[in-house]
Amino acid sequence: MTAALEADGVEVWLGRRATSRILDGVGLTAPAGQIVGLIGETGSGKTTLARAIAGLAPLHAGAVRVDGVPVSGLRGAELRRFRRTGRVQYVFQDPLRSLDPDLTVAESVAEGLAVRGDGRAADRRTAAVAALRLVGLDPALGDRLPGQISGGQRQRVTLARALAVGPRVLLLDEPVSALDAANRNHVLRVLDRLRRERELAIVLITHDLGSLAGVADRIVVLHHGRVVEEGPATQVLLAPEHPYTQRLIASVPSIDGPRPIYARSTT
Amino acid sequence: MLSVDDLHLAAGPRELVHGVSFTLTPGEAIGLVGESGSGKTLTCRAILGVPPPGVTVTGGTIALAGEDVSRYTRRQWDRVRGTRVAAVFQDPASYLNPSLTVGRQLDEVLRVKNGLSRRDARARAVELFASMGLHRPEHVHGQYPYELSGGMLQRVLIAIAVSGDPDLLVADEATTALDVTVQAEVLDLIAGLRERRRLSLLLVSHDLAVVAQLCDRVVVLRDGRVVESGPTRQVLDDPADPYTRALVADHREYGLDRLVTR
Amino acid sequence: MRALRLAVRLPSARVALAVLGVVVVLMAVGEWLAPYDPLHQDTTAILAGPSAEHWLGTDYVGRDVLSRLLAGSRLSVIAAAEAVGLGLLLGVLPGLASVYLGRVFEWLSLRVMDGLMALPFIIFAIAVAALLGNGLHQAMFAVGVLLAPTFYRVTRAAAGGLRQAQYVEAATLFGATRWRIVRTHVWQKVLPTVVVTTATAMAGALLVVSSLTFLGIGVQPPAPTWGGMLASDLGYLSQRPFGPLAPALLIIVTVAALNALADAITVDPATSTKEAHDAVRR
Known part of the structure; x- marks a missing residue:
């Protein structure tokens, strides 16, 4: 397959x-x-x-x-x-820079459909609203500009934009x-x-x-x-084989208290 | 060391921080946590005397070593900043002049703040860079900000921050933009500085795990109010306030802690 | 776009727009407002001072200064607009194309614009007038061609930064054509810059039209223009010392209004308040 x-x-x-x-x-x-x-x-x-x-x-x-x-x-x-x-859709790292500041959220989300020429503007608007709902955003945000919503919301808007084109x-x-x-x-x-x-x-x-x-x-x-390493998630996280992976895992801070000083000795 | 008492901050008619209080004893580390919009960064900037434009202290006091600094003038702040309180932020590159070597920028601070001669300043700067764990400190001294990685820049910023031998270091999301391994190194560095210099630390972070690494106590902010504060282990293991419980639960929902017991 | 909307709220922009509005009205209906025929010579009143009949006095052959100024507005402003329009066309389109049409066009257009920029303004205009005949349109053609590099450069600078913008990349990934990207993403960002440049270029063009007509290029004497009047009035400075004042003031006020408008758009109040707003949010 x-x-x-x-x-x-x-x-x-x-x-x-x-x-x-x-x-x-x-x-x-x-x-x-x-x-x-x-x-x-x-x-x-x-x-x-x-x-x-x-x-x-x-x-x-x-x-x-x-x-x-x-x-x-x-x-x-x-x-x-x-x-x-x-x-194939790509969601950029920085949602603020990957959204056109002059387009409303709905316009950005519907952009892929507009490029493709799907339906009329009203249909695309409906599709944009559906995509916003899919990522758990209030469709009322559709009329805002990227500068008027929070960082977390912007991140989901870029996700909705990618999902809108299926x-x-x-x-x-x-x-x-x-x-x-x-x-x-x-x-x-x-x-x-x-x-x-x-x-x-x-x-x-x-x-x-x-x-x-x-x-x-x-x-x-x-x-x-x-x-350097590849495998099922639990295996890589619980029993990392490559020293680099081991160091990565040891560096992740834990809410349960200070991490043993590990990073310092391996640099 | 630092005592914030009933601090109110407002932007025009809109009050953003409604009476935040906490104290920090010498050598202690406090973590200020909360989601974006909770007022943690505002509070921290008011403590540094650099509130965002339009935001003013409308009530309460901020006492640094017993002296209320909340209504200090610019000139009074110049005396306090660097020698009593210093800070590092999320984006170190934006606090450095891109057209001067990082060494020269530290030299400058040492000459102005500590009154060192050109030669002494240079020697002291190299020494400071070395104690920040920067390899080949002489070489780094002559490098421009663009030649250094994010982790190295943050070390340079920390060197500049501690050069005036402050009593209090404020770290506002100082490791947020760094790679995990580099974050771990910088956290270790700050932990080491606390021990060696008896620094008090005010750590602002949205990541509870980062706070758990360094802090003795945690202050939880929500919508400009303190909802809970106490020893780190008590707040994180057995949160009393429902909001703190939600924060901790959110943190634990995903992440390595689910899988690995350490 | 937002920059434009917000700029109009500034008092300086409103005053500038009001002044320019008056100039446009003068341009449109000035000829009919004129109390006398701008070419009529009143031999009984030569170089007369302001009076009830001639509010701004008369010139060296007894023509009414006010009438000539009003009538001259149209020629001066239309000429400047012609030049700026040509500059816009020859500058903005290649400027956008140089960013989005690939390296060959970029290289070629850059060399042409560099060449144009090396030409001295007035001398080129005189040469064109000598070649194509001494007329206003010929002179304005020359000015327009020489304005093109300015528009080309600012458009390129404004659009060039957007080539790597992530929202442009996102649109590319949707399969958008270059034309669509320019239309939906680039144009709005470039527009304020182009408007600012148009305002300053218009101010410059008015001065150039005035200097050229002052030098006797473009418009043949009896036809009234601001620059031409300034030139002829200067010749009679000893008899009528305040003579050049009226055309000079008109030129200065119009140019200043255009520059003030350009400044208002550049000083975008949105950015400063937005920063404060963002800081509060954090």
């Missing part, structure tokens, strides 16, 4: 030099109905991988397939046609790291529901291993542009 999203041997170089590789032969598979956690810190290449999968960063080698169909080679009008299917694969870049616990839980619950009800393949990118516990089915750990 082919997974909803398959990427293998992905290489992205800095400029045109093969010597400086941001990603060096990275593979990532996300089956429908599963959440794959992609863990990595600043400079690990996690955002670049998501951008490469979404087609925002050029691949120097490797392939990306959606439902078994190669998409990484598409160019020009063909690429636009594929994108208009909305099958994706198969959802890539989320640090969707919860800037949120307080209540907002984080809300977003994670929405993702959990989407996975079950809509059979979405979700790639959840974060530097914070902790936020993946209880949500992710599988975890892939990225370090300096390479996958």
Whole structure:
């Protein structure tokens, strides 16, 4: 069976030099109905991988397939046609910067449909309202501008915008790291529901291993542009094999009290 | 050390903080927690004498070492800031001049605040960078902010903050934007500074786990009011107020603590 | 867009708009308001001071100054608008295209604009007048071409920052065409800058029209223009020392109003209050 999203041997170089590789032969598979956690810190290449999968960063080698169909080679009008299917959606890290400050929330959420040319403006508005409800937002927010709503709400608006076009694969870049616990839980619950009800393949990118516990089915750990560890979430979290993963887990602060001084000795 | 008593803050006719009180004894660490809009950052900025534009202290007192600073003038603040109270924030890069080396910026502070000569200031700066756990401190001294990572910049900011040997360090979401491993290192650094320098610490964070790492006591704010305060373990393990209970439950719903018992 | 709406609330912008409104009215109906034929020469009153018949006096051949100013408004303002309109067309469109049409067009357009910027204003206008004939439209064509690089640069600067904007990337991921992105995301951000530049360029163009007509380029003498009047009045400074005052003031007030309007749009009150608002929220 082919997974909803398959990427293998992905290489992205800095400029045109093969010597400086941001990603060096990275593979990532996300089956429908599963959440794959992609863990990595600043400079690990996690955002670049998501951008490469979404087609925002050029691949120097490797392939990306959606439902078994190669998409990484598409160019020009063909690429636009594929994108208009909305099958792969990317939710940016910073919701404030990824929403046009001059468009109302409803206009932003309906943008994908407008680009695709679905229905009339009124139908798109209805669809936008449905998408806002899906992520647990009051549809009355639709008439506000991004500057007039809270950070947690903006994050959900960008999620609604991606969901409005009915994706198969959802890539989320640090969707919860800037949120307080209540907002984080809300977003994670929405993702959990989407996975079950809509059979979405979700790639959840974060530097914070902790936020993946209880949500992710599988975890892939990225370090300096390479996958250093990969496996079922509980296995990676409870019995990490790679020293880097071990250090990541030891660094996560616990509400139950001070963490043993660990990070200092390993730097 | 720090005593906030019935502090009221308002933006024009709208009151935002309605009588917040807490005290911080020398060497103690307090965590100020609450969701966005709870008034934790406002309170912390008022304590530093830099309320956001339009926000003023409308009642109560903020006593630093026994002296009410809540109505201090700018000049009076210049005397207090750096030597009695210093702060680090979420985005270290925006507090540094991008066109000067970080070393020069620390030198400057040391020369103005501590009256050191150019040469002494440089030597002291390198020493401070070293004690912040920055590798090759001489090299870092000559680097520009853009050449340093977020974690290194935060260490530089902490070095600048403690250079005037303050009694109180305010850390407002200081590790929020950092990678987990770097966050752990910076938290360790702050813990170490507390021990070595007998610093009092006021830690503002939306992450209860960060507060649990460093703080002796926790003050929970909601809509500009203190809903609960007490020893960290008591507040987090056995919260009395329903709002605090919800905060803790939210925190525990996801996260590593569900899986790993440590 | 919001910047424009908010700017209009500033008192300085309102005064400027009122002044410009009067100028536009003068331009439209000035000829009919004029008490005399602007070309009629009253040989009995040459270089006369202000009087009940001639409120602003008469010039060196006895023409009514007020009538000439009113009639001259139209030529001066239309000429400046013509130049600015051409500048807008030749500047804004290539400016947007240089950001979104790819490297080749970007390189070419940059070189053309650099070349244009190197040309000295008035001398180029004189050369065009010599080549195409000495007429107002020819002169304004020259001015318009030379205004284009300004519009090109500001448009490029405003639009260039948006190429990497995440909401533009988000639209790209929806399969939006470049044209659609420019229409929905870029245009609104570029518009305030273009409006500001138009206002300052209009002020500049009025001065250039005035200088050119002052130099005798563009409009042939009996036809009245502000700059032409200023020039002829200056020749009779000893007989009528206050003569140049009226056309000069008109030029200054109009230019100042345009600049004040441009300033009002640039000083966006929204940003300062929004920052305060955000700080409070946190």
